[in-house]
Amino acid sequence: MGIMISALRRFHGGVHPKEYKELSRHCAIEGIPLPERLYVPFHQHIGAPCDPCVAPGEKVLKGQMIGRAGGYVSAPIHAPTSGTIEAIVEHVAGHPSGLTMLCAVLVPDGNDQWHPDLKGLVDPLDLEPQEIRDKIRDAGIVGLGGATFPSHVKLTPSKTRPVEVLLINGAECEPYLTCDARLMEERFAEITDGIRYMLHALQTTQCVVCIEDNKPGAIQAMTKAAKETRNIQVLALPVMYPQGAEKQLIEVVTGRQVPSGGLPGDIGVIVHNVGTALAVREAIRFGRPLTHRVVTVTGQGIARPANLEVPIGTPVQTLIDRCGGLKSGVKKVVMGGPMMGLALNDLQVPVVKGTSGILALMANETVQKPEGPCIRCGNCVRVCPLKLTPCEMAWRARHDLLDQLGDVHLQDCCECGTCAYVCPSNIPLVHYFRYGKFALAAQKREKEKTALTKSRSAAKEARVAAEKAEKERKKEEMRLAMEAKKKAAAAAPAPAGENQATTPPEEHAPAAARPGGSVAPRVAREKNTP
Amino acid sequence: MIEAILSMGGLALVSGLGLGYAAIKFHVEGNPLVESLTAALPASNCGNCGYPGCHAYAEALAGEEKISIGLCTPGGVPTMESIASLLGVEPVAMEAHGPRVAFIHEEKCIGCTACIKACPVEAIIGANKQSHTVVAEMCTDCAACVEPCPVDCIEMVPVTTSIYTWQWNKPDGSGTIH
Numbered sequence: 001m002g003i004m005i006s007a008l009r010r011f012h013g014g015v016h017p018k019e020y021k022e023l024s025r026h027c028a029i030e031g032i033p034l035p036e037r038l039y040v041p042f043h044q045h046i047g048a049p050c051d052p053c054v055a056p057g058e059k060v061l062k063g064q065m066i067g068r069a070g071g072y073v074s075a076p077i078h079a080p081t082s083g084t085i086e087a088i089v090e091h092v093a094g095h096p097s098g099l100t101m102l103c104a105v106l107v108p109d110g111n112d113q114w115h116p117d118l119k120g121l122v123d124p125l126d127l128e129p130q131e132i133r134d135k136i137r138d139a140g141i142v143g144l145g146g147a148t149f150p151s152h153v154k155l156t157p158s159k160t161r162p163v164e165v166l167l168i169n170g171a172e173c174e175p176y177l178t179c180d181a182r183l184m185e186e187r188f189a190e191i192t193d194g195i196r197y198m199l200h201a202l203q204t205t206q207c208v209v210c211i212e213d214n215k216p217g218a219i220q221a222m223t224k225a226a227k228e229t230r231n232i233q234v235l236a237l238p239v240m241y242p243q244g245a246e247k248q249l250i251e252v253v254t255g256r257q258v259p260s261g262g263l264p265g266d267i268g269v270i271v272h273n274v275g276t277a278l279a280v281r282e283a284i285r286f287g288r289p290l291t292h293r294v295v296t297v298t299g300q301g302i303a304r305p306a307n308l309e310v311p312i313g314t315p316v317q318t319l320i321d322r323c324g325g326l327k328s329g330v331k332k333v334v335m336g337g338p339m340m341g342l343a344l345n346d347l348q349v350p351v352v353k354g355t356s357g358i359l360a361l362m363a364n365e366t367v368q369k370p371e372g373p374c375i376r377c378g379n380c381v382r383v384c385p386l387k388l389t390p391c392e393m394a395w396r397a398r399h400d401l402l403d404q405l406g407d408v409h410l411q412d413c414c415e416c417g418t419c420a421y422v423c424p425s426n427i428p429l430v431h432y433f434r435y436g437k438f439a440l441a442a443q444k445r446e447k448e449k450t451a452l453t454k455s456r457s458a459a460k461e462a463r464v465a466a467e468k469a470e471k472e473r474k475k476e477e478m479r480l481a482m483e484a485k486k487k488a489a490a491a492a493p494a495p496a497g498e499n500q501a502t503t504p505p506e507e508h509a510p511a512a513a514r515p516g517g518s519v520a521p522r523v524a525r526e527k528n529t530p
Numbered sequence: 531m532i533e534a535i536l537s538m539g540g541l542a543l544v545s546g547l548g549l550g551y552a553a554i555k556f557h558v559e560g561n562p563l564v565e566s567l568t569a570a571l572p573a574s575n576c577g578n579c580g581y582p583g584c585h586a587y588a589e590a591l592a593g594e595e596k597i598s599i600g601l602c603t604p605g606g607v608p609t610m611e612s613i614a615s616l617l618g619v620e621p622v623a624m625e626a627h628g629p630r631v632a633f634i635h636e637e638k639c640i641g642c643t644a645c646i647k648a649c650p651v652e653a654i655i656g657a658n659k660q661s662h663t664v665v666a667e668m669c670t671d672c673a674a675c676v677e678p679c680p681v682d683c684i685e686m687v688p689v690t691t692s693i694y695t696w697q698w699n700k701p702d703g704s705g706t707i708h
Contacts, residue, residue: 095693097693435699438697450573453574454573456668460650460651
């Protein structure tokens with residue numbers, strides 16, 4: 001049964017950045033007092049943004065939906081606590097542009113009262129898989145590892161390829177982050193419970209929990225929990241960045257490669273994060289939507305590192321204050337991991353579903369050297385986990401050779417940052433890749449717009465021409481009708497039998513040229529009938 | 531009867547074949563330069579350049595006579611630059627403004643439909659004596675609607691960048707890659 005699992009395989013390249021996990025590894029998950037205001041963005045996932053379904057001034061309860069999903073690949077947004085919606089405004093968001101996003105401003109009332117209608121499923125394992133997925137969809141659960149892809153979509157097996165194995169991603173390969181490790185150590189039973197529902201939704205029986213071996217506590221806890229549940233196996237993986245990336249994890253554990261442009265489902269594998277499994281459990285057992293998440297607040301620039309369980313929408317500043325504030329000399333505050341995260345320029349940015357960490361980095365933890373010339377050392381090629389050629393990709397992006405970016409498979413790049421990490425010339429390779437990807441997307445948009453313009457302009461011309469022709473035809477018809485009338489009047493004393501007087505003038509214009517028939521003669525006929 | 535049908539049919543067949551052959555044999559290729567120039571233009575046929583449509587402007591550009599390459603206002607500087615590179619000439623100075631869209635101040639609109647008739651891509655919706663509005667995604671920045679409005683309620687406003695249209699800038703690259 002199932003796939004041969006072993007931890008002996010490895011993926012191409014990879015690096016060993018300094019871990020810094022010891023800063024927060026032993027910090028148990030703790031809650032925080034409710035902040036004064038929550039800024040809940042209406043777009044926290046991959047896919048369509050949500051439409052607000054509450055009005056300013058409205059009172060909401062914890063878990064009440066405030067943003068309706070904008071499509072199938074989308075996830076609803078819920079109130080993280082009970083309180084009043086103060087406003088729905090544009091607020092700065094965790095986005096590289098530093099631009100704003102539509103957010104609900106929620107002022108907590110302090111009661112933290114759940115919505116009474118939220119109920120879990122009874123005997124979920126006896127229900128249809130679709131009912132499990134619906135519950136997960138309604139709970140707004142997305143991939144909590146950071147990619148934030150709506151989970152109900154990933155829990156829908158394809159009709160052509162059954163899912164053979166579910167991988168639970170506890171690799172947490174990004175340095176600094178310890179939120180997943182703490183979850184596994186503290187909430188192992190709940191996670192395995194969530195996994196059971198995921199397996200049921202996927203209609204598969206094999207599950208492997210993948211944990212890097214720098215987390216012995218998590219491995220021990222999960223192994224113990226897995227013993228009580230059939231079908232779940234725990235696998236310790238040797239540390240290597242970016243092992244927690246979906247494609248790399250699949251390759252290491254199953255030996256299979258996701259085809260370029262394909263999805264893991266195409267090779268019978270689905271990967272979910274441990275945090276997602278926990279959220280699934282809360283949704284299925286208690287009907288509770290995703291309203292909180294665990295965030296690692298760490299870095300040498302933070303006074304007291306911690307793993308905080310915070311309501312979604314909490315400003316980053318609140319988390320930092322809770323952890324004793326920033327030390328002097330902090331160079332950068334990063335949202336997410338240090339390799340793939342996002343440097344913040346505004347600490348009012350709210351925590352969203354995909355926020356795994358807040359890092360305050362000192363000078364020795366960041367690279368601030370100027371970009372040098374490429375010396376063609378080939379280090380980037382050697383470490384790329386996807387066997388791409390980063391130097392070539394960056395060169396093409398730099399010179400705007402957009403047509404050639406496909407030749408070097410830019411779209412396959414997962415922006416893990418391994419190449420930029422090893423580059424001796426400090427070339428911001430990932431920045432070049434992102435520039436290239438966005439330029440390609442803009443080019444595509446431009447093409448679509450031109451096609452739209454073309455078709456609309458042609459349609460307008462055709463319509464104007466048709467209207468003109470119709471006018472001409474009507475004029476002609478009127479003229480003919482008048483003529484016929486005159487003739488009939490002239491021939492009135494003569495005996496009947498004049499064809500033209502009784503036949504409508506349809507024969508004078510080709511009938512095929514005007515679908516729907518002519519209106520004028522019909523109107524004339526109607527008028528003539530007594 | 532039969533003879534007549536056969537002879538006429540035969541004649542039709544022969545001339546048809548002849549015409550078909552001639553069409554292939556003496557086919558005149560469209561000027562490829564005109565084709566690529568047309569592709570570079572916005573295709574809305576707004577007539578802002580003074581020519582009846584994008585194709586006509588492309589033909590004029592490719593023709594003998596020297597005409598300005600900066601006549602396409604909706605295309606703006608990027609279009610002018612691509613025309614320059616296609617024709618191998620120097621870019622010309624042009625009033626540079628970012629992409630814009632038409633915006634109707636609805637409180638002033640009297641619902642006369644004049645702008646609707648003027649829009650070459652039918653990007654304006656509305657009815658008689660009902661306030662009109664512009665579907666921004668379809669607007670091509672040609673400003674053809676501004677002039678016909680009797681109450682001057684249409685304004686060309688710059689497109690603001692949102693997180694959905696924002697793009698990564700290119701790294702300034704103090705070093706050189708190759």
